[in-house]
Amino acid sequence: MVSDTAAPNCQPSKEKDGKNKERKLHVKRRYSERDSEPVVKTRRKSNPENLYLTPPLEKENTSTSALSKASSQAYTFGPLFSYSFKSRKKISRAKVKARSEIGLFDWGKHGYHKMYWGTRPGVDKVPRVNYNSTSRQEFIDKFEQPNIPAVICGLTKLWPANVHWNIDYLLANYGNQKFKVGEDDDGENVYLKLKHFFPYSEHEAILDDSPLYVFDSAFSKNLYFKQEAPSPSGPSSRDEKMGLAKVTLLEDFFIPKYFDVDLFSLTGSRRPPHRWLVMGGARSGTHIHVDPLGTSAWNALIKGHKRYVLLNLAYPQDGPFSLHKPLLAWLIPPRKKGEGEGITWFAKVFPKFLFPARVSSFLTSEQYGNPSLDPTLGQALGMVEVLQRPGETIFVPGGWSHVVVNLDFTIAITQNFCSPTNLEYVYLKTRFSRPKLALKLINQIISLANSSSKDLLPPYNQHPPSFYRDLVERIQSLKYTPALYTSSENSSSSSSSSSSSDSDA
Numbered sequence: 001m002v003s004d005t006a007a008p009n010c011q012p013s014k015e016k017d018g019k020n021k022e023r024k025l026h027v028k029r030r031y032s033e034r035d036s037e038p039v040v041k042t043r044r045k046s047n048p049e050n051l052y053l054t055p056p057l058e059k060e061n062t063s064t065s066a067l068s069k070a071s072s073q074a075y076t077f078g079p080l081f082s083y084s085f086k087s088r089k090k091i092s093r094a095k096v097k098a099r100s101e102i103g104l105f106d107w108g109k110h111g112y113h114k115m116y117w118g119t120r121p122g123v124d125k126v127p128r129v130n131y132n133s134t135s136r137q138e139f140i141d142k143f144e145q146p147n148i149p150a151v152i153c154g155l156t157k158l159w160p161a162n163v164h165w166n167i168d169y170l171l172a173n174y175g176n177q178k179f180k181v182g183e184d185d186d187g188e189n190v191y192l193k194l195k196h197f198f199p200y201s202e203h204e205a206i207l208d209d210s211p212l213y214v215f216d217s218a219f220s221k222n223l224y225f226k227q228e229a230p231s232p233s234g235p236s237s238r239d240e241k242m243g244l245a246k247v248t249l250l251e252d253f254f255i256p257k258y259f260d261v262d263l264f265s266l267t268g269s270r271r272p273p274h275r276w277l278v279m280g281g282a283r284s285g286t287h288i289h290v291d292p293l294g295t296s297a298w299n300a301l302i303k304g305h306k307r308y309v310l311l312n313l314a315y316p317q318d319g320p321f322s323l324h325k326p327l328l329a330w331l332i333p334p335r336k337k338g339e340g341e342g343i344t345w346f347a348k349v350f351p352k353f354l355f356p357a358r359v360s361s362f363l364t365s366e367q368y369g370n371p372s373l374d375p376t377l378g379q380a381l382g383m384v385e386v387l388q389r390p391g392e393t394i395f396v397p398g399g400w401s402h403v404v405v406n407l408d409f410t411i412a413i414t415q416n417f418c419s420p421t422n423l424e425y426v427y428l429k430t431r432f433s434r435p436k437l438a439l440k441l442i443n444q445i446i447s448l449a450n451s452s453s454k455d456l457l458p459p460y461n462q463h464p465p466s467f468y469r470d471l472v473e474r475i476q477s478l479k480y481t482p483a484l485y486t487s488s489e490n491s492s493s494s495s496s497s498s499s500s501s502d503s504d505a
């Protein structure tokens with residue numbers, strides 16, 4: 001079942017709009033680096049996840065200093081860990097490598113931690129979809145086919161990740177493993193162990209304008225060994241002989257039914273990175289970008305809150321305005337060095353979308369002639385704003401520019417895909433920038449089309465071979481359609497922390 005208006009809470013939210021009491025957490029941790037299981041003694045006076053998400057502006061009689069105090073407390077949840085000298089050193093090294101343009105002591109120079117970054121009340125009108133009661137076809141018809149954003153509720157409740165993906169569990173099982181937090185100036189990955197990253201996120205990052213962000217596409221290689229009964233077929237490896245089973249984070253979630261026919265998964269080793277584990281504190285995020293190769297994405301939030309702005313500028317409709325280049329460059333300026341973060345976009349660019357469209361002649365003739373119809377630029381351009389809550393999964397349609405900022409500590413998983421629905425758009429983009437990948441894609445679909453029903457493996461056996469024959473025909477008819485090229489000259493470029501994006505807008 002699909003509801004048209006945003007249900008404020010698909011899942012009980014942990015938000016509290018009450019007073020923002022200082023939360024003192026008394027936690028004692030003893031963590032032996034040799035053991036994978038830390039011994040954790042926790043004595044919490046209050047729930048660290050109680051978040052203050054009401055805009056301070058809504059409160060009466062709030063002085064500026066009270067405001068900044070309230071907002072600086074808003075998204076922090078107090079020290080859970082001690083932040084060792086060793087962790088500090090590792091973090092400093094990672095900061096210098098990943099963002100050499102920012103002086104080590106300048107990470108908080110804008111004072112963004114004192115400001116409010118949440119969405120304004122009532123702006124999130126994106127439909128919420130109940131995962132259990134909405135069929136695949138209904139979702140495709142209402143959202144994927146028309147290529148419009150939606151938020152899916154009730155999916156992550158079905159995942160082990162819902163229970164597992166918290167700081168204690170991740171630290172206990174993956175604390176000594178490295179996750180990517182950025183790239184250095186030579187394009188080399190910069191990694192941090194979670195046992196350094198988590199304490200950083202709770203201490204130093206609280207004052208950073210845009211904290212380091214785990215954005216890791218190779219997380220499936222991170223594994224730990226779980227005590228388990230040997231399999232009935234007998235031990236097959238040394239670890240299993242010892243009664244240990246390899247466990248990876250991949251086992252903690254499944255692909256939502258709406259997106260499981262992912263045709264790119266047929267392309268094997270040619271497939272570019274497409275799946276990321278994403279974790280980071282308040283104000284970390286992803287700069288405005290369009291996802292790579294025309295793919296759409298889903299992003300499931302296990303913990304915390306994310307703020308999105310989405311704009312469908314890639315395809316200016318035949319509307320009253322044409323997004324000519326200077327205007328586009330003004331709206332979505334190219335990233336300057338050191339300004340490639342989601343928070344920078346919200347600080348410097350987002351306010352432009354609140355200007356009256358009248359000022360910039362972004363009006364239809366009907367709106368122009370009627371001053372009572374005075375949309376903002378954002379409204380005139382169909383800007384979509386979302387406050388994603390824990391347990392919600394957003395569908396980001398292909399070709400839409402989007403920018404994300406975390407409002408508190410978040411843990412999410414995101415995946416890009418090529419489905420039977422977005423195939424033509426993805427194919428045209430891929431044919432331009434990755435011709436061999438495009439060829440492999442079409443050849444693989446041809447082999448599905450030539451298979452017999454019984455030979456099709458899940459999830460492709462949901463459709464008969466004739467379905468794939470139709471897809472092949474659709475692709476073949478694109479032979480004389482010009483490639484959709486990826487422009488590098490304007491606006492949105494790839495997210496700072498992820499390699500998930502190409503550079504068009």
Ligand SMILES: O=C(O)CCC(=O)C(=O)O
Nearest residue numbers: 278285286404414498500
């Ligand atoms: O969660 C985020 O920071 C956004 C991720 C995203 O948009 C991407 O990976 O393309």
Ligand SMILES: [Fe+2]
Nearest residue numbers: 290291297402
């Ligand atoms: Fe994205």
